[in-house]
Amino acid sequence: xxxxxxxxxxxxxxxxxxxxxxxxxxxxxxxDEVPSTNISRTLKAKKPHVSKLCKNLEEAVKRCKPFDGxxxxxxxHLRGGDGVLMQTIKILDEMGIKDITLxxxxxxxxxxxxxxxxxxxxxxxxxxxxxxxxLGDAISVGKxxxxxxxxxxxxxVRDFLTGxxxxxLSVLAASAADEEGNATGAHGPSAFGSMGYxxxxxxxxxxxxxxxxxxxxxxxxxxxxxxxxxxxxxKVDSIGDATKIASGTTRITNSPMDLRIxxxxxxxxxxxxxxxxxxxxxxxxxxxxxxxxxxxxEDMKRKNIIGSFMIGGVTSYGVDMLNEGLFHSIFDVQSxxxxxxxxxxxxxxxxxxxCDQYANPNNCxxxxxxxxxxxxxxxxxxxxxxxxxxxxxxxxxxxxxxxxSDTASGANLTVVVCPAFRGRLPIxxxxxxxxxxxxxxxxxxxxxxxxxxxxxxxxxxAKLKEAGVQVVDIRDLKEEVEKMTGVPAEKKLGDxxxxxxxxxxxxxxxxxxxxxxLS
Amino acid sequence: MTPKFKAQAxxxxxxxxxxxxxxxxxxxxxxxxxxxxxxxxxxEDIKKTINQVLDRLxxxxxxxxxxxxxALTQTIEARVETAVKRSLGIQEGTM
Numbered sequence: 287x288x289x290x291x292x293x294x295x296x297x298x299x300x301x302x303x304x305x306x307x308x309x310x311x312x313x314x315x316x317x318d319e320v321p322s323t324n325i326s327r328t329l330k331a332k333k334p335h336v337s338k339l340c341k342n343l344e345e346a347v348k349r350c351k352p353f354d355g356x357x358x359x360x361x362x363h364l365r366g367g368d369g370v371l372m373q374t375i376k377i378l379d380e381m382g383i384k385d386i387t388l389x390x391x392x393x394x395x396x397x398x399x400x401x402x403x404x405x406x407x408x409x410x411x412x413x414x415x416x417x418x419x420x421l422g423d424a425i426s427v428g429k430x431x432x433x434x435x436x437x438x439x440x441x442x443v444r445d446f447l448t449g450x451x452x453x454x455l456s457v458l459a460a461s462a463a464d465e466e467g468n469a470t471g472a473h474g475p476s477a478f479g480s481m482g483y484x485x486x487x488x489x490x491x492x493x494x495x496x497x498x499x500x501x502x503x504x505x506x507x508x509x510x511x512x513x514x515x516x517x518x519x520x521k522v523d524s525i526g527d528a529t530k531i532a533s534g535t536t537r538i539t540n541s542p543m544d545l546r547i548x549x550x551x552x553x554x555x556x557x558x559x560x561x562x563x564x565x566x567x568x569x570x571x572x573x574x575x576x577x578x579x580x581x582x583x584e585d586m587k588r589k590n591i592i593g594s595f596m597i598g599g600v601t602s603y604g605v606d607m608l609n610e611g612l613f614h615s616i617f618d619v620q621s622x623x624x625x626x627x628x629x630x631x632x633x634x635x636x637x638x639x640x641c642d643q644y645a646n647p648n649n650c651x652x653x654x655x656x657x658x659x660x661x662x663x664x665x666x667x668x669x670x671x672x673x674x675x676x677x678x679x680x681x682x683x684x685x686x687x688x689x690x691s692d693t694a695s696g697a698n699l700t701v702v703v704c705p706a707f708r709g710r711l712p713i714x715x716x717x718x719x720x721x722x723x724x725x726x727x728x729x730x731x732x733x734x735x736x737x738x739x740x741x742x743x744x745x746x747x748a749k750l751k752e753a754g755v756q757v758v759d760i761r762d763l764k765e766e767v768e769k770m771t772g773v774p775a776e777k778k779l780g781d782x783x784x785x786x787x788x789x790x791x792x793x794x795x796x797x798x799x800x801x802x803x804l805s
Numbered sequence: 806m807t808p809k810f811k812a813q814a815x816x817x818x819x820x821x822x823x824x825x826x827x828x829x830x831x832x833x834x835x836x837x838x839x840x841x842x843x844x845x846x847x848x849e850d851i852k853k854t855i856n857q858v859l860d861r862l863x864x865x866x867x868x869x870x871x872x873x874x875x876a877l878t879q880t881i882e883a884r885v886e887t888a889v890k891r892s893l894g895i896q897e898g899t900m
Contacts, residue, residue: 680845708821709875710843770877774846803845 291672291721295794299783301390301411301432308795311726312697315791321648323448328492330517337466338519343497346518347377347455350493355385359491361390361484363459363620365469370459370497372399379408387411389451391442391483391641392686396526397417397655404430413451415439416676416686419623425521425784428684428800434683434785435721436676437799439483439619440645440652440692441790446490447648448712456491458484458511458587459525461627463498467516468509471621472631474500475539476525478532479600479621479630481510485640488515493642499525510638532624535567535602536571543734547703549756549762550659551732552581556589558699558746559755560658567613568598568693571622574703578661578771581604584802586612597644597653597687600636605629616769619644619689645692647790654689656698664704664731669760671725671740674718675704676787679711681777681801683785687722691790694727697744705768707732711774714738714764719777721796722787736763778802807831807866809819812891815876815884822876824888827868834865841873854878858885 289295289307298304306314332338340346340599358378362369371390386409392698393400393412398420405424410431415438416615417425425434437445445451460469462474476499482763488494488511496511501521525531538547551574555561569579580603580679585591593613596604600618602625608616615635621627629636645654665685666674673694678684694700704713713733729740729746736758739747751757778801808828815823829836839851851873858881859869868883877886890896 679843710847710877711875772847772850772878774843775849777845 289795291724291795293796295797296783299433301357302435304571305786306793308724308789308793311724312795315647321448323437325447325449327490329515331561337465338467338516340518340520340628341372343520343522344377346495346520347374349518350455350495352378352381352383352455354383356383357387357389357452359453359456359487360390361458361481361487362390362394363481363483364526364531366395367461367527368394368396369524369672370457371397374457375403375409379403384408385410387413389413389453391439392416392688393418393421396530397421407431413437415442415688417683418685423684425606425805426801426804428780428782428784430784431803433783435788436732436785438615438645438687438691438790439641439689440647440654441716441788441792443486443642443646444648444790444792446486448792452488453491454493456494458487458488458496460495460496460498460503462500462506462512463519464495464502464504464506465519466504466513467496467511467512467519468506469496469498469511470508471505471510472508476500476528476531477624479627480618480638481581482639482644483641484511484620486642491518495520497522497525498676499523532621534623534626535625536576536623538580538603539573539577543705544577546734547574547732548577550580550737550801551578551701551703552585553753553755554701554730554732554737554750555582555659555699556585557749559749561591565591565593566595566597566656566658567593568657569595569729570600570661570663571599572647572660573663575663576601577640578703579607583607583612597657600626602626605636606796608633617644627715645689652696656693657693658698659699659701660681660693660705661701662698664692664702664713665706666713666715667702667731668715668718668725669764670717670729671731671760672721673723673728674720675722677720677798680804681719681779681799682804687787691723691727692721695790700727700729702728702731704733706735706763710771712767712771714760714767720787720798724795731760733763738763806864806893808864808889808892809894810892812888814887814891817874819874820876820880822871822873822881822884824884825870826888826892827865828892829868831866831895837866837871838869839871839873843873843875850878851881854881855885858882859889862886862889864889864893871898
């Protein structure tokens with residue numbers, strides 16, 4: 287069956303069940319109704335004054351009675367420094383547990399070691415928002431038994447609520463926790479800031495273990511994760527590599543190309559009609575996307591604009607803008623550097639939110655639905671404004687869906703920033719290799735060689751032209767770039783499906799086939 | 806013409822190409838080795854560009870090693886030409 291963007295979607299995949307094709311950004315969201323598929327939570331009763339403390343992670347895992355075919359979940363707030371997920375898998379493997387479904391909110395360079403567990407069939411399914419490095423390569427050549435499912439951040443929460451992901455064991459790292467499992471990431475030697483992605487795991491998993499390197503006096507304050515969801519608590523020496531968990535402050539790029547793209551993007555925002563008091567805003571955490579914040583900051587000061595809130599992926603740069611009074615508040619689902627943790631802890635206007643509140647399409651108040659402007663990156667874009675943030679130039683899985691499609695769907699103005707070509711590879715394509723965010727939800731693509739406005743927004747194009755922005759037809763831009771770079775050879779792909787991209791509503795928007803050559 | 810010296814041009818920066826040339830025995834033709842970050846997309850194109858410059862400058866008897874980081878065609882042409890001229894000892898201007 288074909289979905290709304292013309293991709294052939296299999297009706298059924300062994301090991302994953304029936305698939306629904308993507309129908310359009312808002313087609314399957316039924317307003318003011320409780321989705322019939324929602325499941326109830328699975329909390330276990332405890333008797334009074336029973337200790338939840340276990341002497342190590344192994345004991346805690348054993349007390350959760352792991353079994354073959356179970357689903358294990360983690361959060362990715364420890365990023366490249368995570369030491370908890372690998373430890374958990376190792377323990378389960380040593381116990382002889384097989385056929386694991388891994389549903390971590392994202393996977394990073396810290397999880398390259400999963401390759402051997404995938405190869406021997408100990409892990410057979412993966413649900414996640416991002417896969418990189420050696421694991422991405424291994425899955426791309428077809429080593430995972432069933433196709434990996436790539437969901438968005440909001441989609442993951444929906445997957446839990448509808449039972450698409452049924453977590454049996456959740457091992458959640460915290461930088462501070464107490465004996466009952468009240469936990470936070472806002473302080474402690476391994477502080478990582480917001481713990482937003484862990485909230486849904488705590489609420490919906492059959493067994494929840496809090497792992498911390500910093501057991502504090504009861505009660506742990508603030509308590510993002512609350513004790514009534516927690517089964518066991520483990521104090522360990524280390525939850526990972528603190529220098530890779532969160533370090534320093536985020537710097538704005540020095541790349542002249544990224545700065546030029548960012549300058550143009552900020553000008554687009556200024557003339558979009560949304561640049562006014564009360565504006566809400568989200569940027570990415572690096573490259574041209576974050577650099578837009580630098581120019582927007584200058585523009586806001588110049589024009590005396592005070593924004594309402596920022597959300598996201600919060601960097602120290604965002605915290606600086608909050609402290610300067612350029613925005614009233616920050617809603618923080620994930621913090622990107624060490625300087626953010628203290629702001630989460632100390633500034634009442636820096637509000638830690640769950641991923642449910644951030645981006646779940648099936649609730650009555652996700653922040654992405656209240657967003658005015660979002661600036662997002664891209665690995666590739668196409669003439670229909672579709673965006674790929676998951677597969678690289680060889681077709682290999684090497685990125686993250688993250689909140690890309692969530693924020694794009696909700697924002698009044700979705701701006702995608704990317705260079706017209708990277709190291710000879712054109713970025714504007716006839717069709718992106720993998721669609722993560724449909725063009726329907728993308729308004730503007732900003733490159734160093736011109737700004738492309740979605741034909742569905744003629745008024746925006748007119749406003750920008752009037753303001754002197756260089757608006758170009760996306761097909762003309764593609765031709766101009768290919769004249770310089772040449773037309774790249776077609777990718778050599780196999781016919782095995784190795785990944786499925788799930789849109790935030792649970793439908794399948796694209797399919798990833800195995801690659802034969804990795805560059 | 807045949808190269809007299811070992812020579813190089815270019816850098817390992819992104820969007821550039823490093824060209825190394827070694828003279829070979831007379832009548833041993835051309836040997837061209839290419840590695841590239843965009844080999845899957847542009848292998849034939851890079852080969853063609855390099856050989857076209859070598860043809861134009863009429864050089865034989867050399868081993869050319871190209872390490873490409875996604876250079877555009879014009880960049881490849883300029884780097885190959887410079888490396889060839891250096892290897893022939895006929896480059897002009899400052900070094």
